[in-house]
Amino acid sequence: MLQELTDRAAITAVVTAYATALDTRDWAALGTLFTDDACWEYGGSGERICGPAAIVARISSGLERIDATQHLNGNHVAAVHGDEAEHTCYYQAQHIRHGLPGGDRFLGAGRYDDRLRRTPDGWRFTYRRITTVWSEGNPAVMTS
Template sequence: TPDAVTNLGEGGQDGIEEIISRVSSALSRLDDSQHMVSTHQITIDGDTAVGRCYLHAQHIRKVTGGSPLFVVAGRYEDHYVRTPSGWRISQRRIVSMWTDGNLDVVQF
């Protein structure tokens, strides 16, 4: 939604423009990334819903010293609203369950 809110691990973003800017900036600094999302569970209550899904994200960036790989696994916790254009995410929060690799890969 235009007023969506996210918390992707290092503070939140308010509004779709801020979310797009944050995600675009982060992804543009990586050499490659792959985000796999699975096991969606959604509970609908009228025109709102809550859901969760699991993620496994690999991030690749050449850094001085160390592996170019950082992996995070966890889940997204989402809130949805039904709009005239269909269902939209209004809130998303990442809950990290484990990480592996070189944290410098995602330190910008």
């Protein structure tokens, strides 16, 4: 039981490190959170990207033009099966881009569905799917 609790805490720490890397634009740290065979999906769009370098390139290209972000996670559920795990949590992600007609803010909320693997460097994502549930604000913050 102690190992399972330790693993769950470590998995939550990886999820938190992901959010922190996005908000601090620490792309090197973000890349270390994925296994070499990891895939990342943006649910509903059909977009699927594999490999840490390609994942980081996609995420960074989407966030570089935004002035600030804040990604918050909650309601973590992790199931550990030896050296493999599934995790899900909710997110709210605030995006700020100053000076846009229609407003500076866009708030997105949804769910992350993850698979992780224990590696010599700790737990790492092998798969992450982002599913948006709702949003509000100016969508041009994300696209202009």
